[in-house]
Amino acid sequence: MTETDVDCENLIADMTTKARSAAHILARATDDHKSAALKYAASAVRIDTPKILAANALDMAAGVASHLSDALLDRLKLDEKRIAAMAEAMDQVAILEDPVGQIIDTRTQPNGLTMRRVRIPVGVIGIIYESRPNVTADAAALALRSGNAVILRGGSEAVHSNRAIHHAMVTGVTQAGLPSESVQLVPTQDRMAVGAMLRAQGAIDMIIPRGGKSLVARVQDEARVPVLAHLDGLxxxxxxxxxxxxxxxxxxxxxxxxxxxxxxxxxxxxxxxxxxxxxxxxxxxxxxxxxxxxxxxxxxxxxxxxxxxxxxxxxxxxxxxxxxxxxxxxxxxxxxxxxxxxxxxxxxxxxxxxxxxxxxxxxxxxxxxxxxxxxxADGGEFGLGAEIGIATGRLHARGPVALEGLTTYKWLVLGQGQTRP
The missing domain is CATH 3.40.309.10 (Aldehyde Dehydrogenase; Chain A, domain 2)
Structure with missing residues (x-):
């Protein structure tokens, strides 16, 4: 099947259905289970370093041929040191405190009812990004650690690198006994797939764009799904x-x-x-x-x-x-x-x-x-292990978005038979 043969609406619908099933399993996964998956994934990235480097060489050659700037080529380039840092970041995320289940606050009303706010995963997160293949690993690690299933759509510049990194991530996830659909990579570079993700209201719970002004502007203009914006770094x-x-x-x-x-x-x-x-x-x-x-x-x-x-x-x-x-x-x-x-x-x-x-x-x-x-301005430097982006808006999360930024909360109300007069 060629890129032009892909039915992007059905592709994304199928991916979100699988992601939702995986998200239900991840939401119940223990701290140790999620941590083990990331450690296995980090190990798989290290083992697959030669394959990742070979894939990145294809992307770099294409980038040079298409006259990408030196700065964009630097974003795209992977070497053994950067791949090692990618794996180390996953290991660091694996040992961070699990936000899921954390009690944010508790209050007891005069009638004896206890109201408690508890962190829970967002659910299914879509991430649309450009150029930087390390986002594939960082985003997958943070989503998994916070109990979310993730659908990744990387830029065409890094298509081979992203696929190689994603393969290693899935190896680690499945080795830990978690579903492979926990971390999915959109298999086509057809721009219609982005549109299908942006229209997936109810199937994708949050979209995170990482890229230039044109990408972020498109996401904000077209999305019917809540957006956590990472705008340009001026x-x-x-x-x-x-x-x-x-x-x-x-x-x-x-x-x-x-x-x-x-x-x-x-x-x-x-x-x-x-x-x-x-x-x-x-x-x-x-x-x-x-x-x-x-x-x-x-x-x-x-x-x-x-x-x-x-x-x-x-x-x-x-x-x-x-x-x-x-x-x-x-x-x-x-x-x-x-x-x-x-x-x-x-x-x-x-x-x-x-x-x-x-x-x-x-x-x-x-x-x-x-x-x-x-x-x-980097999540790793903030002690967050990794980041999914720097949120520049005011709602939900701001600055380096890591584990807490990928959770929401629900209220637990604990009573002893109270009825409202």
Whole structure:
């Protein structure tokens, strides 16, 4: 059967039916059972490393042939170290505290009724993502650990890598005695399959998109299923007048250049007009291989800069490019972030604790940092084992979404024969 022969509506309907059956089993699975499945899966990933590398080589060759940017190729690339980290992340998720069954709060009414809120799995989760094959492992691990069945639809750029990783995941899941349908990968790259997932109201309980603006916009526009949005990472770092120059330079270069293709990379640098060493910041970025798109004041600091256009302040480059603007203090910096940010991750570098407190309190982003690189916007760095995305909205979950973000709750009411008058 070719891609064009696939009946996507029936395919997704069949997958969701199987996922629902698996979800009922997972919801009753013990902590030890789910943990064992992830440990087996991590072992299978390690054993299958040569197969995963071979599959990734096919994707990388196709990516080069289709002229993907260096940053997107970096997102796509797997090596032994990254695969080992993928397996280690699964092992870490396996030993995290199981959220299912946790009592959130308890209250007893005057009539003796006890009301208790308890965490339960969401049910069936659909994840639509692009480019990064590690999402296949991270998403499956987090969904399984929190008692959810998951349907994965990866991007065409990583199709071979995703299939190889998924095969290893299923090996581990079934070795633990859990249903293979706990973790399903949509077997077609036909875009109609995405539409079928978005229309699967009642069959899929929550959709999580991970990708660029166009993907997220489509999901939000078309979905009839609740969406936990992971929007673009238009992250800012503001260097305040009281920032330590050595610290500022080290943080800025790391925040932009450590990995340019991740959502936590700083895309806009705001420099206080009273900061002591702005030229050194700009030079350090350029010397590190970064193109600096600057406003007029910053352009005067280094002839190697280029003029920023208005759209640069709203661009997530995911590449070795940064926009830099001089600002007239804290209010100006926070105003710029409010106008142009994506509510993902924003940071301030300053030695003034009161200024830092204002920034942390008033910047409306999922993650706000003081004297740290925005590259720490990662669930693993938060001690969550892995993440399914950085949620930038306000409802249900915000920031790195891990186990708790993939649960909901129900009320348990315990009585001794009470009747309502």
């Amino acid at each position: 992250c800012h770092t503001y260097v305040h007048s009281q920032a330590d120059p050595e610290m500022a330079q080290e943080i800025i270069v790391n925040a932009k250049m450590r990995r340019t293709g991740i959502c936590g990379a700083t895309e806009t640098l705001l420099i206080d007009q009273d900061y002591a060493a702005p030229a050194k910041l700009v030079a350090a970025l350029i010397d590190a291989g970064c193109e600096v798109r600057a406003d007029d004041m910053v352009m005067e600091l280094d002839s190697r800069t280029v003029s920023a256009q208005e759209e640069d302040w709203d661009t997530e480059y995911l590449d070795s490019v940064i926009s830099v603007r001089m600002v007239a203090g804290l209010e100006d910096a926070m105003g710029h972030i409010a106008r142009h940010g994506s509510h993902h991750t924003d940071a301030i570098i300053t030695g003034d604790e009161k200024i830092a407190e204002r920034f942390l309190a008033e910047v409306d982003s999922a993650i706000v940092m003081h004297n740290a690189s925005t590259q720490y």
